[in-house]
Amino acid sequence: MKSLPLILVAGLAVTACQTAPVANAGFLSRYDGLVTREDTIRASIRQRRDDAEAAKVETVFLEPSVLVGEASAGLSEAEKAQVLREVDRQICYEVSERFTLADAPAGSARLRTAVVGIRPTGGAAGGVSAVANAFIPGPGTFRVPGTTGGLAVESELLSQSGSQIAALAWARNANVVGTDTPSLSRIGDALQLAEPLGDTVGDTISQHDRPVRDIADPDPCAAYGPRTQPAGFVARMVTGLYVPQINTGTAAEKPKE
Template sequence: MIAPILATAGLAACSTKPAPNSGFLSSYADMQKRGGINEGASIQQRRDDAASDSVDSVFLEKAVFAPRVGEGLTETERSMVLREVDRQICFEVSERFAVVTTPTSKTATVRTAIVRFEATGRVGSVVSAASGFVVPVVTLRVPGSTGGLAVESELLEPGGGRQIAAISWARTAQVVGMDTPSLSRVGDALQMAEPMGDAVREAFATKARKEIKIPSPDPCAAYGPRRDIGRMAASMAVDSVTGLYFPEAAGTGPQKD
């Protein structure tokens, strides 16, 4: 069982292919590949530093699926992915900008779309989880079982709507790496939302913009606590026993009324 997976180890070095421009962003001009350590992601971005530094507050529009993306998902699965993308962007952007719940002529706007979605393979994930007990240092994934997520997001100027910053972020789970397999078709996408949110924050805020104190009430309170120790412990416990990522244990599962 393990040998065929190990034979694909060379694939782990391959970087994620960037997602083609979807047409969602108001402009793709001057987008450049971001250097540095990107955790296996393909990242292209642009930013007007002066305009970004002048922004005081932002309004976050709800993320959407681009046309024909994720069409095979159920409404529950789509809702799970959209909510986690919204949650991570809210958590990360609010560390640098004041997030408001109602847009005004003085607030910048953040627009986001999921432009590519690759489902996690359930059968392959079971095999991958079994291999994890034999090779615990890294996670081995069956080729074809890895999921992926690609997002485009932009920061628009208050009033006129001119693009201040934009990012195209894409990542596919690696055959050999630290991506935990899942029985959920959206398991990989849900896990990738957090590093995606980090990248959006870094794309929109210059290094001159310092971290700000989160106000009370938290503008992202609708998404639950920023750090749920109980959920983290439960997710780690389930992972250690099964070798699988369960959205319900991680707090990214379907929302209950």
């Protein structure tokens, strides 16, 4: 049994690599000018931003995210809604730290987002991974090869006139070796990856010198629940699994469109 960690590390370490880009989904109003970032380790990121126009933006209206194409093939209506809600939640958190969120699109820039790909998590293997991790020392997690899920999204910031200010084509698969926690849910990885997606959306639409601001009171994202989920952290520490119902605050009502 002592040799198990070494075998897993040796066999799985070679599989941790950057996610390949996905094809354009046709959601963005334009794709010309997207530049592939070469400094990313795990995600595929193509983005563009007009800094001069981004600097003029003070208020942003967040359109509810949508599913495009075959992104949701094989998922239940509840699973689709949960992925969209988590994408909206994480984007709301990040954008609200940089801009004032508007209640209506009139007079504001608009951020529109589409989930263009969901790679299901191999739920049955989540338990196997959790057990294996109990025998492997160190802070990282190890996953069964071929069972990790993923998420792909396109998002763009439009001016009041409808011209594109910034755009992002983002994709990432959970790594076999890394910090992506196994889950029994087939959307477990997609839900976890919504957080780094939200970070990238916020960075993409903000010019580099835009300061991060304090969260407004009341919190404009309060409908999604608290920004931190300590119960989810505890659950992962105890079970070794990512539990969507705890980590995403799904007890909170989804905001009305």
